[in-house]
Amino acid sequence: MVQYQQQLDQAFGALADPTRRGILERLGRGRATISELAEPFGISLTGLKKHVQVLEDADLVRTEKMGRTRWCSLGPQDLAEVQRWIVGYRLMLDERLDRLGELLERTEGENA
Amino acid sequence: MTQQQAPIHVATEGDREIVTERVFDAPRERVFQAFVDPELIPQWWGRRADTTTVDKMDVREGGEWRFVTDGPDGNTAFRGVYRAVQPPERLEQTFEWEGMPGHIVVETATFEDLGDGRTKVSTRSLFHTTEERDGMLASGMEIGLSESYERLDELLAAGGPVD
Numbered sequence: 001m002v003q004y005q006q007q008l009d010q011a012f013g014a015l016a017d018p019t020r021r022g023i024l025e026r027l028g029r030g031r032a033t034i035s036e037l038a039e040p041f042g043i044s045l046t047g048l049k050k051h052v053q054v055l056e057d058a059d060l061v062r063t064e065k066m067g068r069t070r071w072c073s074l075g076p077q078d079l080a081e082v083q084r085w086i087v088g089y090r091l092m093l094d095e096r097l098d099r100l101g102e103l104l105e106r107t108e109g110e111n112a
Numbered sequence: 113m114t115q116q117q118a119p120i121h122v123a124t125e126g127d128r129e130i131v132t133e134r135v136f137d138a139p140r141e142r143v144f145q146a147f148v149d150p151e152l153i154p155q156w157w158g159r160r161a162d163t164t165t166v167d168k169m170d171v172r173e174g175g176e177w178r179f180v181t182d183g184p185d186g187n188t189a190f191r192g193v194y195r196a197v198q199p200p201e202r203l204e205q206t207f208e209w210e211g212m213p214g215h216i217v218v219e220t221a222t223f224e225d226l227g228d229g230r231t232k233v234s235t236r237s238l239f240h241t242t243e244e245r246d247g248m249l250a251s252g253m254e255i256g257l258s259e260s261y262e263r264l265d266e267l268l269a270a271g272g273p274v275d
Binding site for chain 2 (some may be wrong): 101
């Protein structure tokens, strides 16, 4: 139970940051190198590596060094189901609110 | 007289909550309406890639909701119970994914009129572990019991049937 709660707390800490959520979203579409990840966020490689480290500590991401390149992908296969569920929930929540904004824009001027 | 209690959050809250804040360029009534109108839900609730269908939506305290989503990952459903419905200010409901039953999220949305035609929506999602869910249910039973006692007290005080 204690370990379970630590996992949850780490997952929440890791998800509290928009860049880290963006990284997870990107990795959901397939693995990427550190520099590929850094590019769309406009942050330094060092800054990105720190984010990846936090995600790795929470088992949300794993990295693998091949030659001179470090590849990142979504967490280990044995990643707690609950953590996956929380990540999915977080991403869904953001998307939901984005879509709500779009709906309100689309229906502006109409009677609710 | 037994004291009625507010709904209980059993969890030690700490880090297990997700809080968001968004400002929408629309009046508060319209934003609130999007949360409680079964015709609007399919237009925004859930992931973009999925189609959402409202199976059940009984928007009142204690009323149940169930939404079915269909998309690239297949078909699944979410369900819960409305715990507080206070238009146009606040909505509280439980959220449970049928793919992982027993993990309950208590979602609270508050709607703040910014006075310039815009609305700030703050959401708070509090996660409960299965063990806590069980605790929550147990507490719910206690509340239910004390409510029953309260009604019995009232009945007795009103000189109702005691035979």
